Amino acid sequence: MTHYICTGTDKGVSDTPGVCGGEGCSKEGESLEACDCADGKHYGRQIHNHNDEEVG
C-alpha cells in the first residue's frame, strides 16, 4: 500500500500525499515522497539515526 514518507529528521510517514509538517524537521514544508514498501523500511530511503531513543 502506498504511503508517503518524509526523508528528513522526523522520519514521518503519512497515508496521504502532502508536505512534512514536522516542527523542526530538516524537511519541514517539503513534499513527502511516495513509497510502497511492505516492511516499513522504505527501502532505506529515510535517514537512519541510531542515536534516537527507541519509542514503542
Ligand SMILES: [Zn+2]
Ligand atoms: Zn519531516
Ligand SMILES: [Zn+2]
Ligand atoms: Zn515505505
